[in-house]
Amino acid sequence: MMPAAQSGGITFEPNPKDLAFVAIGLVVLFAFLVAARFASRIAADQLLKRHVRTELVVISRRAVTFAVILLGLFAAISFAVESANVALFGLVLATVVAALGVQDLLRDYVSGYYVLLERHIRVGDRISFDTHTGVITEVRLRVTLLRSEQGDVIVVPNSELFTKPITIHGTTPEQEAKKTTG
DSSP states (O other): OOOOEEETTEEEOOOHHHHHHHHHHHHHHHHHHHHHHHHHHHHHHHHHHTTOOHHHHHHHHHHHHHHHHHHHHHHHHHHHTTOHHHHHHHHHHHHHHHHHHSHHHHHHHHHHHHHHHHOSSOTTOEEEETTEEEEEEEEOSSEEEEEOTTSOEEEEEHHHHHHSOOEEEOOOHHHHHHHHHO
């Protein structure tokens, strides 16, 4: 039997069974790290096949990597402490934090992802929604920038573009000719 390590009145006796579960937890974590790399690569390849913008591909790879590593961390901890409750608690906690803490921000990013992926609106389109009218100057993941007829820049959260009706105004032949020549 191994001698007990003592520190400030706390006794710790390493048990080979406990150490085996910690080792299994580390192996599981390593496996999820490798899986995160492959999953992010697959996600990026699929998005590149659809001709999605580069910055969207990079953000998607990071999100996939983060999600897989987070799952692996919870799985590894549940093996190390020999309890499935840790993994379940971690997933529930992550879900609650995501749902409550960053709900609006996530809504804008997810909406922006679909706005960029579906390409219903593009840079140069003249659109109207609510009381705003302007020409799209830039579509980002979280917001879209419009330039009004007065020259003002309107910053629109993508969740508004995704959930509200939008009018995309057609271009006149003169505007189309101006776009192609200059």
